[in-house]
Amino acid sequence: MNIEVEPARITFDIHADETIIQAAWRNGYTWPTICGGQGTCKTCVFQILEGFEHLSPVEAWEDTGLRSLADSLPNKGQGYRLACQAKVHADIRLRKIGVRKQHGNS
Amino acid sequence: MATVDTKKTKGPAKTGPVKTAQARANRALPPGYARSRGKQVQELLDEETVEVPWQLRHSEFTYLGSAPLSREHYISKEWAEREIEKLWSKVWQLACFEQDIPEIGDHIVYDIVDWSFIIVRTTNNEVKAFYNSCLHRGRQLCENQSESANSPEFRCPFHGLSWNLDGSLKQIPPSIEFDFPHVDKKKFGLPEVRCEIWDGLVFINIDDNAEPLLDFLGDITKHFERWPFATRWKATHTAKVIDCNWKIAQEAFMEAFHVLATHPQMSIGLLGGDGSNTEYNIYDDGNANWSRMTMAPPMPNPNLPYELTERELIEEMFYRGESVSEMGVQKMSGSINDLPDNITTRKLLADAARARGTPGFVGLPPTDMELTSAIQYHIFPNISPWPGPIFYRYRPYGHDPDKCIFEIMMMVSLPKDQPRPPAAKIKWLGPDEQFGSIFNQDVENVARVQRGMKAAKPPGHLTLTNYQDIKVRWHHRLLEKWLNA
Ligand code: FES
Ligand code: FES
Ligand SMILES: [Fe+2]
Numbered sequence: 001m002n003i004e005v006e007p008a009r010i011t012f013d014i015h016a017d018e019t020i021i022q023a024a025w026r027n028g029y030t031w032p033t034i035c036g037g038q039g040t041c042k043t044c045v046f047q048i049l050e051g052f053e054h055l056s057p058v059e060a061w062e063d064t065g066l067r068s069l070a071d072s073l074p075n076k077g078q079g080y081r082l083a084c085q086a087k088v089h090a091d092i093r094l095r096k097i098g099v100r101k102q103h104g105n106s
Numbered sequence: 107m108a109t110v111d112t113k114k115t116k117g118p119a120k121t122g123p124v125k126t127a128q129a130r131a132n133r134a135l136p137p138g139y140a141r142s143r144g145k146q147v148q149e150l151l152d153e154e155t156v157e158v159p160w161q162l163r164h165s166e167f168t169y170l171g172s173a174p175l176s177r178e179h180y181i182s183k184e185w186a187e188r189e190i191e192k193l194w195s196k197v198w199q200l201a202c203f204e205q206d207i208p209e210i211g212d213h214i215v216y217d218i219v220d221w222s223f224i225i226v227r228t229t230n231n232e233v234k235a236f237y238n239s240c241l242h243r244g245r246q247l248c249e250n251q252s253e254s255a256n257s258p259e260f261r262c263p264f265h266g267l268s269w270n271l272d273g274s275l276k277q278i279p280p281s282i283e284f285d286f287p288h289v290d291k292k293k294f295g296l297p298e299v300r301c302e303i304w305d306g307l308v309f310i311n312i313d314d315n316a317e318p319l320l321d322f323l324g325d326i327t328k329h330f331e332r333w334p335f336a337t338r339w340k341a342t343h344t345a346k347v348i349d350c351n352w353k354i355a356q357e358a359f360m361e362a363f364h365v366l367a368t369h370p371q372m373s374i375g376l377l378g379g380d381g382s383n384t385e386y387n388i389y390d391d392g393n394a395n396w397s398r399m400t401m402a403p404p405m406p407n408p409n410l411p412y413e414l415t416e417r418e419l420i421e422e423m424f425y426r427g428e429s430v431s432e433m434g435v436q437k438m439s440g441s442i443n444d445l446p447d448n449i450t451t452r453k454l455l456a457d458a459a460r461a462r463g464t465p466g467f468v469g470l471p472p473t474d475m476e477l478t479s480a481i482q483y484h485i486f487p488n489i490s491p492w493p494g495p496i497f498y499r500y501r502p503y504g505h506d507p508d509k510c511i512f513e514i515m516m517m518v519s520l521p522k523d524q525p526r527p528p529a530a531k532i533k534w535l536g537p538d539e540q541f542g543s544i545f546n547q548d549v550e551n552v553a554r555v556q557r558g559m560k561a562a563k564p565p566g567h568l569t570l571t572n573y574q575d576i577k578v579r580w581h582h583r584l585l586e587k588w589l590n591a
Contacts (some may be wrong), residue, residue: 032412072371097418
């Protein structure tokens with residue numbers, strides 16, 4: 001399964017048991033975060049462009065985070081997910097700036 | 107298949123900015139003088155392509171120590187009473203704007219704690235303020251604190267005694283006049299309260315011995331010669347009773363480093379920053395009755411542990427069709443491909459602002475900084491005028507330390523020779539009505555701060571930062587001076 005990231009046109013593979021941010025890290029990409037994937041900083045939020053139905057359901061913890069952001073995102077946050085919480089079961093295309101190949105040793 | 111517990115997963119490899127020369131330099135500095143990484147406001151001013159007005163270069167700062175702050179300042183009833191007795195009864199405070207009462211006979215009520223005053227235009231160039239209380243049995247003479255009213259006299263609705271606009275007694279109704287033989291009509295005028303004007307802002311002071319307003323204000327009046335208020339238009343005025351002390355509401359707008367956690371939408375691309383590159387100024391070693399902060403304009407922020415480039419910020423703006431910052435929401439259209447390679451977000455936003463029409467700044471043409479960054483002044487004790495359109499006022503709500511009145515006004519600087527529409531009246535929001543997206547997040551915080559402070563284990567002192575909380579420290583230092591006087 002693949003994750004395609006716009007606008008940088010990055011593609012990486014993802015396993016069913018990992019979150020999107022974990023898949024990015026495993027593949028040597030950085031992803032905006034402050035909390036390092038705890039679901040508390042909301043910095044990892046991204047917009048789904050294609051494959052809405054391929055994402056894991058939003059669970060309570062992620063929902064708390066998304067609701068706190070809803071007012072300040074376009075479309076009341078509809079179509080947005082946290083990359084440190086969401087998993088997928090088939091390909092998706094998403095939009096997130098700040099995703100890039102890690103510098104240095106990887 | 108093993109599942110991965112995301113809460114236990116180790117974070118990303120360290121890709122954020124490595125410890126820089128700045129970090130090393132910071133360690134060598136005395137406390138209070140360390141700064142975040144990245145371009146500081148004064149360095150950004152070096153890059154302006156037009157001459158920088160002296161006001162932006164006037165950037166004093168003095169370290170005021172790192173002592174903890176007592177939570178009593180916010181939650182104690184006794185402290186609130188001392189504020190009433192020693193501060194509100196003696197300090198210059200904004201009562202209204204001259205444009206609220208443009209015509210002779212226009213008047214509006216200003217309330218502070220238990221006091222109430224009528225602010226009235228008596229002649230074309232005179233405004234007076236009176237205690238809003240009838241000299242007969244004490245009824246309030248006027249009630250219009252949200253919008254101005256016009257009347258030829260103040261007639262008490264209770265028994266009908268009336269006063270002229272200048273406060274002198276006009277009439278005791280003839281049928282009851284026989285019963286006031288002891289009243290010397292010449293001396294039966296409405297008591298006045300000190301009232302002085304700076305640049306279209308009408309201030310009152312309950313203390314007859316207070317220093318003149320302009321002495322109290324000091325050099326801020328020179329700063330605002332560039333961004334005058336007298337010619338601006340009060341386009342909106344919204345007020346709401348909030349569940350926190352007036353100082354907590356005010357302090358939500360005295361530092362910008364809460365942007366990181368409170369307004370994450372800004373650090374994920376819209377503003378490009380977390381507020382940590384804000385410049386804070388206090389003047390005369392913190393003794394001036396005013397202070398300032400200048401948020402760095404939208405740009406990639408090297409303090410974040412991830413990297414966003416100018417290109418990404420601009421792309422995001424075009425993608426969303428708008429830019430969102432403390433300066434408000436601006437529609438943006440175009441494509442990054444049509445822009446020069448070295449374009450910056452702030453330049454783009456500044457040029458877009460210029461294209462919409464030059465605001466009425468006096469003197470030099472506007473700098474990018476003035477057009478794109480939130481420059482926020484504070485005047486002790488409770489107002490925040492901006493060179494930009496925003497203007498805040500905070501008032502205690504009666505004697506209750508747990509509530510306040512928070513007001514946001516839009517003071518629009520009109521292009522020259524555009525006539526000024528009438529000033530907006532105050533729109534009061536109900537408990538479930540909100541100011542708007544960014545403000546909602548701030549308002550949500552402040553009620554939780556009030557609640558949390560009470561819940562702290564005694565003594566529950568507060569630990570402020572050395573630099574970024576300097577305006578908070580400045581404010582409490584002045585406040586203590588007043589309360590101990
Ligand atoms: S990484 Fe912080 S909320 Fe997802
Ligand atoms: S981090 Fe500032 S109040 Fe808790
Ligand atoms: Fe805020």
